[in-house]
Amino acid sequence: MDDSIKRWTAKRKTALVSEIIQGKTTVAEASRSFDLTPSEIEGWVEDAKRGMENSLRANPLDIREQYEKQLKDLQEAYGEAMLELRARKKAASPAGCAGRELIRSIQQGLLSEGIMVSIAKLCAWFGVPRRTVYYTPTKAAPKVDPRFADPIKEMIEQEPSFGYRTVAWLLGFNKNTVQRIFQLKGWQVRKRAIGMRPRIQAVPSVATAPNERWSTDLARVWTGKDGWASLALVIDCHTRELLGWHLSRSGKATTATAALEHALIARFGTLGRVEREFLLRSDNGLVFTSRHFTALVRSYGLRQEFITPHCPQQNGMVERVIRTLKEQCTHRHRFESIQHATRVIGDWISFYNHRRPHQALAMRTPAEAFRLAA
Structure with a gap:
């Protein structure tokens, strides 16, 4: 070996490993002679053997x-x-x-x-x-307190058309709690689909005080063995109170006249000319434009006003009451006769006036709204 080479280059390592493999020196002698550790020299020998093996494997x-x-x-x-x-x-x-x-x-x-x-x-x-x-979600399903759910379920089974506001007011519960239970249980009232229809500009059937504007209309009710009957209704447009009604087998002017007289007695206590003239709104049906009905309205000191033809939305308040009556009363009963229908409708109208809350009246009943306004 050339002792003048001081650095352990690849050439110098190869020379030392060759001498060890040929047996000219040992690892211990090389370690003492060149001040190297035996493990370091043994590592060089192993690397040399692996290199030779790889070079000979290329066949x-x-x-x-x-x-x-x-x-x-x-x-x-x-x-x-x-x-x-x-x-x-x-x-x-x-x-x-x-x-x-x-x-x-x-x-x-x-x-x-x-x-x-x-x-x-x-x-x-x-x-x-x-x-x-x-990941497995650990959030528990929402729980419903039976103290609230059971009374709510019992009421909507009796009255399926009641919304959460009406149920909350009648049961004395918080309306947000009732609405949440409705959502969790799937008890919401389905809304009727309303398409886009053109509207005209007209005076709505509203009033700022009681006895300022009344509204009247007719509806048809099936009464079993007595067939179809006509129901005339009269409401106060300010308090939404059903003042007069009459159910008859004939849809003549006498039916609407009886309902109007019933309303006058309910509001003023007697039949006769009113002290201050107010409006009575109706559609253009033959009943309300007949000579008999128009003469009777004038005799009591009322002034008739008619909506635009084919625009029932202008008489919307009484139309909405008729829809509510059908959904909550007449469509839920199979009347056997006109007497049976009269009894059931009378009970519902009493409930509507004195117990059923109205959202437009700040959840007050029509009777309460009239007392406050009077």
């Missing part, structure tokens, strides 16, 4: 093994790519799925075809964190 058989390994790796990569493509096609089919539901649905779809793919691989393909798939 046709080894090259074939390398090609076969590369081909196998390519086949595995191609198979995984095709599997990922299949999974992505399945991911396009379920609509509205994301995260955990997406990964689970894809795995189940592939499993049904006999292909097992791990959750980790699917998450890597679709960029979904694994913790999203494995």
Whole structure:
């Protein structure tokens, strides 16, 4: 060896390792001579042996093994790519799925075809964190207190058309609590679909004080063996109070006259000319435009006003009362006769005037609204 070389270059290491392999020196002698550790010299020897082994391995058989390994790796990569493509096609089919539901649905779809793919691989393909798939929600389902739910259920079974405000007022519960229970239980009243229809500009059927404007209209009611009957109603447009009504087998002017006289007695206590003239609104039906009815209205000191033809929304207050009466009363009973219908409708009108709250009256009943206004 050339002792003038001071640095342990690759050439100097090769010379020392060759002497040790040839037996000219030992690891211990080299360690003492060159002030090196035995482990360091042994590491050089092992590296040299591995290098010689690799250089001698380059024969046709080894090259074939390398090609076969590369081909196998390519086949595995191609198979995984095709599997990922299949999974992505399945991911396009379920609509509205994301995260955990997406990964689970894809795995189940592939499993049904006999292909097992791990959750980790699917998450890597679709960029979904694994913790999203494995996460189990711990939030408990909302609980409903039976102290509130039972009375509410009992009331809406009796009156299915009652909304949450009416139920809350009648039971003395907080309306937000009742609304929440309605939502959780699916007890909301379904609203009727209303399409877009043209409206004209006209004076609405409203009043700023009692006995300023009344409104009247007719409705048809099935009374069993007595057939169809006509129901005439009269309401005060300010208090929404049903003042007069009459159910008759004939739809003549006498039916509307009886309802009007009933309203005058209920409000003023007697029949006769009113002290101050006020309006009576109606549609243009033959009953309300007849000579008998118009003469009677004038004799009591009232002044008639008629809505625009084919515009029932201008008489909306009494039309809305008729709808409420049908939903909550007449459509829920199978009347046997006109006497049976008269009794049931009379009970409901009493309930409407004295017990049923009205949202437009700040959840007061029509009778309470009249007392406050008077």
